[in-house]
Amino acid sequence: MATGSATARGQRQARRAANSKAVAAAARAGFVARGVLYALIGVLSLRIAFSGGSGQADRGGAVAEIAEKPFGTALLWLLGAALAGMALWRLSEAAFGQAGPDGNKPGKRATAAGRCLFYGFVAYSVLSYAAGDEGSGGGSSDRRSQDVTAKALDWPGGQWIVGTAGAAVTAAGLWIAVRALRRRFEKHLRTAEMSRRTRHVVSAFGVFGGTARGIVFATAGGFAITASVEHRPGRAKGVDNTLRTFADTPAGPWLLALIATGLIAFGVFSCANARWRDV
Numbered sequence: 001m002a003t004g005s006a007t008a009r010g011q012r013q014a015r016r017a018a019n020s021k022a023v024a025a026a027a028r029a030g031f032v033a034r035g036v037l038y039a040l041i042g043v044l045s046l047r048i049a050f051s052g053g054s055g056q057a058d059r060g061g062a063v064a065e066i067a068e069k070p071f072g073t074a075l076l077w078l079l080g081a082a083l084a085g086m087a088l089w090r091l092s093e094a095a096f097g098q099a100g101p102d103g104n105k106p107g108k109r110a111t112a113a114g115r116c117l118f119y120g121f122v123a124y125s126v127l128s129y130a131a132g133d134e135g136s137g138g139g140s141s142d143r144r145s146q147d148v149t150a151k152a153l154d155w156p157g158g159q160w161i162v163g164t165a166g167a168a169v170t171a172a173g174l175w176i177a178v179r180a181l182r183r184r185f186e187k188h189l190r191t192a193e194m195s196r197r198t199r200h201v202v203s204a205f206g207v208f209g210g211t212a213r214g215i216v217f218a219t220a221g222g223f224a225i226t227a228s229v230e231h232r233p234g235r236a237k238g239v240d241n242t243l244r245t246f247a248d249t250p251a252g253p254w255l256l257a258l259i260a261t262g263l264i265a266f267g268v269f270s271c272a273n274a275r276w277r278d279v
Contacts, residue, residue, distance in 0.1 A: 023088060023089055023092055023279075024089075024279045025085075026082075026084075026085025026086070026088050026089055027085060027086060027088075027089035027277070027279040028273075028274040028275075028277070028279065029081075029082035029085045029086075029274070030082050030083055030084075030085045030086020030087075030089060030119065031086070031270050031271065031273040031274035031277060032082060032270070032271055032274045033079050033082035033083045033085075033086065034083070034086065034267075034270045035266075035267040035268065035269070035270030035271040035273075035274070036062075036079065036267065037059055037062050037079075037267070038209075038213070038263050038264070038266045038267035038270060039263070039264050039267030039268065040061075040062035040065055040066070040267075041057055041058060041059070041061070041062050041239070041243075041263050042260045042261065042262070042263030042264035042265075042266075042267060043260075043264065044056070044057040044061050044062065044065065045057040045243050045256060045257075045259065045260030045263065046257055046260045046261070046264075048243070048244060048247070048256065049247055049253040049254075049256040049257040049260060050253060050257065056141075056240050057239065057240045057243045057244070057260075058141040058142075058238055058239035058240040058243075059122065059125075059141065059239070060141060061240065063076065063079075063125075063126055063129050066079065067129070067130075073130055076126055076127075076129060076130035077127065077130045079126055080123050080124075080126035080127035080130055081123075081127075083119055083122050083123035083126060084119075084120070084123040084127075086119045086123075087116050087117075087119035087120040087123055088116075089279060090112045090113070090115040090116035090119060091112075091113075091116045093108075093109065093112035093116075094109050094110075094112040094113035094116055095109075097109060098112060141238025141239045141240055142237060142238035142239075142240050142241045143238070144238060145220075145224075145236045145237060145238040146233045146234055146236050146238075147233075148236075149162055149224065149227050149228075149233040149236040150233035152165075153227075153228070153231060153233060158228075159228045159229070159231060160228070161228075162224055162225075162227060162228035162236075163224075163225055163228035163229065165224060166221045166222065166223070166224025166225035166226075166227070166228060167221065167225060168221070169217055169218075169220060169221030169224060170217075170218045170221030170222055170225065171221070172217055172218075172221070173213075173214045173215065173216070173217030173218030173219070173220070173221055174214060174218050175214070176210060176213055176214035176217060177210065177211045177213075177214025177215060177218065178214070179210065179214075180206060180207050180208075180209070180210025180211045180213075180214060181207060181210075181211055183203060183206065183207060185206050185210065186203065186206075188273075188277055188278055189202070189272075189273070189276045189277060189278065190276045190277075190278055191276070193276060194276060202269065202272045202276070205265045205266070205268050205269040205272065206266075206269045206272075208261075208262050208265045208266075209262050209263065209264075209265035209266025209267070209268070209269045209270075210266060210269070211262065212258075212259050212261075212262020212263055212265070212266060213262070213263065213266050215259065215262075216239065216242055216243065216259065216263070219242050219245065219246075220237060220238070220239065220242045223235060223236055223237040223242065223245075224236050243256060243259065243260070244256070246259050
């Protein structure tokens with residue numbers, strides 16, 4: 001009995017901690033950090049579209065860009081800590097459910113667990129870069145994608161594994177884009193606290209930004225599928241080369257500029273989530 005009572009008391013304390021103002025503040029800081037990264041990736045993509053720059057339009061490029069600024073290392077520590085806060089919040093959602101009437105569904109909690117792992121990895125890579133490991137957060141997403149694809153293709157059934165992973169990323173990208181177009185994000189926002197003008201602006205940024213983000217994910221997944229079918233690791237592309245591919249279409253740099261602007265819009269939308277998201 002005593003053991004059961006102690007366990008129940010521990011669970012209640014953990015739930016209260018998960019719903020605390022500290023975890024909410026960590027989540028909001030995480031949204032700002034995510035917004036900064038996406039906005040910087042968008043800016044770097046615009047630079048490539050119009051000047052053909054050799055910069056790296058991915059998370060590594062964004063981290064390197066911050067590091068070059070005054071107090072860059074300190075900013076990276078803050079960014080990494082904020083992303084760790086996002087991972088902590090997602091962990092609390094996985095353990096105790098999300099806000100909203102359907103937040104306790106197993107699928108929602110599993111998705112939160114996956115996001116926790118993702119943001120935990122991103123936070124670790126940024127903090128490692130801040131600590132001096134420039135091969136971590138600043139590494140090329142293209143090189144990593146090709147290295148991972150090459151290793152996976154050497155495994156038994158490697159083509160199926162890579163193809164399935166690519167299909168999953170493509171499906172995730174399409175899911176992100178469709179949810180953005182359907183404005184499913186609005187149910188997580190405290191829209192009643194917004195003015196009518198603010199609500200329309202935030203919604204527009206969410207639709208445009210979320211759609212652009214989804215297109216990038218879906219396109220990257222398509223390249224992974226191609227790499228599996230052709231058994232050529234070099235066909236896999238990270239975020240940087242995926243974005244550059246848009247400039248190689250008949251629309252030229254204007255399509256890349258459109259996607260880049262969408263990523264900046266998503267960065268702004270993410271910062272709006274820091275203000276109005278129901279956490």
